[in-house]
Amino acid sequence: MSKVRKSAEFVASKSTNVTVNAEGCRSMALAIKQRMSHSHYSHSNWSAHTLNPDMNTPGVVDWIFTIDTLNFSFWSDEPKFEVKYQGNNYTGYWSLVAAINRALDENIPITCPMFWCTDEFNMELIRKIFRSENEASAPLLEERFNVLREAGEALKKGGFKSFEDVLRSLSSSNPRSALAVVDWVTSNIGSYDDTALYKNVKVYIYKRAQILVGDIWACFHGTGFGEFEDINEITMFADYRVPQILYANNCIEYSPHFHDKIQKKVMMESGSCEEVEIRECSIWAVELIVNELNNLGVNINAVLADFYLWDTAKEKEKENTRIIECHRVRSVFY
Known part of the structure; x- marks a missing residue:
């Protein structure tokens, strides 16, 4: 177990503010099965998103590494931070993707880790x-600069020019291991080391x-750079949505107190109970x-389940379906 x-x-x-309802999870599983019987859902859905590249796009591994190094804290209240790209306006997570794609179209080598180590990157x-x-401004701009600089320096220190180099190096000693990649980034890049102390553990x-x-x-x-024998060891990606x-x-x-706190949009401390x-x-x-x-x-594994649940949450938002507020935290971890 990971x-x-x-x-x-x-x-x-041990939790007192949040309780997992096993019966609710079983009912949710049945609903997902019924929905999936009408529409196939697989890792192919990732590339189906308009702004995402496919596996044949040059430099796609570093594109993903850039996006996920910056993939934190894009929630906002009105007015929302908004990026216009190819005639469409994007908010939330997709504003990040649109901003990076726009920069590449403007010949800014923002997805090159070695560029993050230069004076031109500022x-x-x-x-x-x-x-x-x-x-509206993008939140945590200075932190976004810092995490890219830190990641670039970590690769440079390890003798790598790109994240592809990291994957190749890991595959030579840990063939096709997802957990080995997780261990490398969390051990070498501080902004990826998403841990906390809970009840002294x-x-x-x-x-x-x-x-x-x-x-x-x-x-x-699931092929090439994406071939991981232990992909099922990866869990969902704990975020806001x-x-x-x-x-x-x-x-x-949620406990009544915690529910009230979320609905009132009270800010929480990163790492708090x-x-x-x-x-x-x-x-x-x-x-x-x-x-x-x-x-x-x-x-299905937790990766696909997370993609499905996240997409479903975004669909509900577009439909203006009323759901509980997201919890408020400003953090580089998510």
């Missing part, structure tokens, strides 16, 4: 890349490290859903 899965089980057994450039269509969450592996696996359809859909389907429940509980209990709830789906004959 460190993240063990941590999720432990926190779920805060002025970051502000240009993340310019908005309205008065160190727990692991690793949202961005795991989604990095999941995105590579999905982009390459998935807890919303889990709560809406009674997979997780409440924040750890909502993230780890979400991981454990998805584990129960995945196990139930597999028992029902649906061949």
